Each structure stands twice: as structure tokens, then as C-alpha cells.
Amino acid sequence: MAHQAGRTFALSIIVAAMLAACGGGSDEKKPATQVAAKVNSGEVSVHQINQVMQRSSVSDPEQARIATRQVLERLIDQELLVQQALEKKLDRDPKTLQAIEAARREVLSRAYLEQVSSAAPKPGDTEVKEYYAQHPELFAERRIFSLREIAIQAGADFLPKLQQYMAEPRNMQQLADWLRGENVKFNANAVTKPAEQLPLEMVKNIHQLKDGQIGIVRSGNSILVLEVAASRSAPVDEKAAQPVIEQFLLNQRKTELAKAELKNLRTTGKIEYLGEFTAPESSGAVAESAAPAAAPAGDAAVDKGLSGLK
Incomplete structure (x- = not known):
């Protein structure tokens, strides 16, 4: 900060x-x-x-x-x-007035969440050291990966069949041919990314792969098959990582405070759904989606913080 x-x-x-x-x-x-x-x-x-x-x-x-x-x-x-x-x-145009009012409400709601989240305490040195030690894939053992990706557009029910096929030694071309034979849609891509630019929930799994190995991970509504074509070590020492980790942990706390405040406001406020909106199926999901506006996403903070160290 x-x-x-x-x-x-x-x-x-x-x-x-x-x-x-x-x-x-x-x-x-x-x-x-x-x-x-x-x-x-x-x-x-x-x-x-x-x-x-x-x-x-x-x-x-x-x-x-x-x-x-x-x-x-x-x-x-x-x-x-x-x-x-x-x-x-x-x-004075009605559409313009509506847009101005919508922008005003957005600015005010963000301002309040930012005020609430500003009370988040800065993480201490012990917390920073612990996070550094717990995530070698991002710091001490950080790697830059050259990946071959196949993103399969299929639900979770397809995963066991895919895992069974990949249980035998296969390469990415064989996988692509098999998917075509199964009439399963997919996209193939090749990228080079440092660890922090990968989704945090994936990094640990990908970090365990050696060059030439293939892994399968869930990614949203898709199944992602990744081959580590090559990688190189690019460690970040604790001193260089400290401000990045501090900001990441602080952002997490800000987001948690914002979510808690919004949950409290929904609990204590009087909310009545009318007409076609009576008895919504999942009002909690709406509250979850609004709070993170107070602070940047944690993995984005790590990505931005380490970008200068590549």
C-alpha cells in the first residue's frame, strides 16, 4: 500500500x-x-x-x-x-438520465465497500513467511511453463471416460484424434506462462508435472488437459516476494470484510421480492457476486506483483 x-x-x-x-x-x-x-x-x-x-x-x-x-x-x-x-x-434525455443514475449508484456502492474494506489490517511478517513457505510453486520453486492445452467442452460426467482413456500412455495428438472420434468439441492451444498467471487452484497440480508429462484438471465448465512441453526454473526469493504476498493477503481480507458487510446488510435489511421475482431460488449467490468489487482478485494481485520479476 x-x-x-x-x-x-x-x-x-x-x-x-x-x-x-x-x-x-x-x-x-x-x-x-x-x-x-x-x-x-x-x-x-x-x-x-x-x-x-x-x-x-x-x-x-x-x-x-x-x-x-x-x-x-x-x-x-x-x-x-x-x-x-x-x-x-x-x-435531459431519459436514457442518459438512467445511465447517469446507474453510474452514480455503482460509484456509491463501491465507495461504501471500499470504506468498509479499508479497515482490513495489514498482514504481519509471520503470515507472509508462512504463505511463502506454503506456496513453493509460486515462489521458491516457481517455474515458467510452455504448455500444450486441450480444452474439452464436456461436463463432469465425461471425466471418468477421459481418465480411463488417458490411463494408457498417450500424446496430445492421439487425444485430439480420439476426441474427434467421440464427437466431443475441444480447442487446442499452446501458451507460455509463469506459475502466477495460471489459476491458483491449478498451479499445485501443474507444478507436480515434469517436462513431457500430462495432467487433467477441471476448469469452470470445461475439462483441461495440459502437457508440460518444457519449463524453466525462475524462483523468487522471500524478500522480493514479501510486498506481493502482503498485497495478496490484504486483498483477501478486504474481500472478506466486504462480503461479511453485504451479508450483514442482507440479514438486517428488509427485502421483499414481488411479482415474478417472488421467492428467488438463490438470493445468496447474488450477494456473493457483489462483494468482491471492493478489492482486486487475489490471484490477479499475485500475477501483477510478480510480473516485473519474469
Whole structure:
């Protein structure tokens, strides 16, 4: 979190410096409002640019300067379009009003969940060490895999038949030919991915495979057959992994807090379903789907955190 705050502050400084340089050699003082550009009767502020840049992953100063200019130009385009929309009174159009209200509700609900999740305590050093030790496939024994994949579009009932066929030594071409003979739809692909870019529930199984070996895993509504064509070791030491693990565990806690709060609100609130929506089959599933908006997914955090270590 401190790293994110530091990067945000650095980007703000770069934005301010870059915009000051864009002002040429004029000795006039810049207005207190920190206007980046005047657009007809409107304007684009430095604050608007900073807000966009805070969501950027750019950290290199030169790249940030280029990105800042691009953001400014996009905001100018946006301001021109907004002015035209207001001139044509599109802000009073029923569809536009509905979209604005939907966006407002989304922003407010996310803001509340973010406020709730901000109370999540930072994980301690012991927790970080334990997570590092428990997941060698992501860190100490991390590998970059060259995989051949066959994604089979079949339900769980097909799995025993597939496992029986693969019990004998088979290669991926033989499997593909067999699936065609069984009239089973599938997609074949070849990818190279580090461990953290694989679904966390798969990594442990794939990590156990040696080069040339084949494994079968469930993936959503599909069955995935994977062959490790090749792999290379790319370990991450504990010091380098620490901030990644801290952020991952913190994100988990934020998500748990958000889910708990939403569950509490549903329990204490008065909810009455009417008409065709009376007695829903699974209202709990709706609550589950809403809470994770407060924080990024855990595996995505690991992926993003380790991306610079490849």
C-alpha cells in the first residue's frame, strides 16, 4: 500500500512538472485552480489528469510524461464531446438520465465497500513467511511453463471416460484424434506462462508435472488437459516476494470484510421480492457476486506483483 501511495505521489509530481513545462516561457503565474487546458468555456484540470494517472501502472518518468500528454488529449476530447452533449440537452434525455443514475449508484456502492474494506489490517511478517513457505510453486520453486492445452467442452460426467482413456500412455495428438472420434468439441492451444498467471487452484497440480508429462484438471465448465512441453526454473526469493504476498493477503481480507458487510446488510435489511421475482431460488449467490468489487482478485494481485520479476 505504501508503494502504491508513493507511486501515486510520484506520478502527481511528474504530471505537475510536465504541465508546467508545457506552459512555455511565460512569466505569468499559473492560476490557483491548476488548469491544464482551457476548452472553449470549459477546462481540464491537473486534478482530472492525476485521477486518471493514479489508475495507471506506469512508473518510468519518461513514459509517465508521454502518458500524461495522452491523458490530457483524451480529456480534451471528452470535454469537447460533453459540451456538445449539453448544448443539445442530452443530459435531459431519459436514457442518459438512467445511465447517469446507474453510474452514480455503482460509484456509491463501491465507495461504501471500499470504506468498509479499508479497515482490513495489514498482514504481519509471520503470515507472509508462512504463505511463502506454503506456496513453493509460486515462489521458491516457481517455474515458467510452455504448455500444450486441450480444452474439452464436456461436463463432469465425461471425466471418468477421459481418465480411463488417458490411463494408457498417450500424446496430445492421439487425444485430439480420439476426441474427434467421440464427437466431443475441444480447442487446442499452446501458451507460455509463469506459475502466477495460471489459476491458483491449478498451479499445485501443474507444478507436480515434469517436462513431457500430462495432467487433467477441471476448469469452470470445461475439462483441461495440459502437457508440460518444457519449463524453466525462475524462483523468487522471500524478500522480493514479501510486498506481493502482503498485497495478496490484504486483498483477501478486504474481500472478506466486504462480503461479511453485504451479508450483514442482507440479514438486517428488509427485502421483499414481488411479482415474478417472488421467492428467488438463490438470493445468496447474488450477494456473493457483489462483494468482491471492493478489492482486486487475489490471484490477479499475485500475477501483477510478480510480473516485473519474469
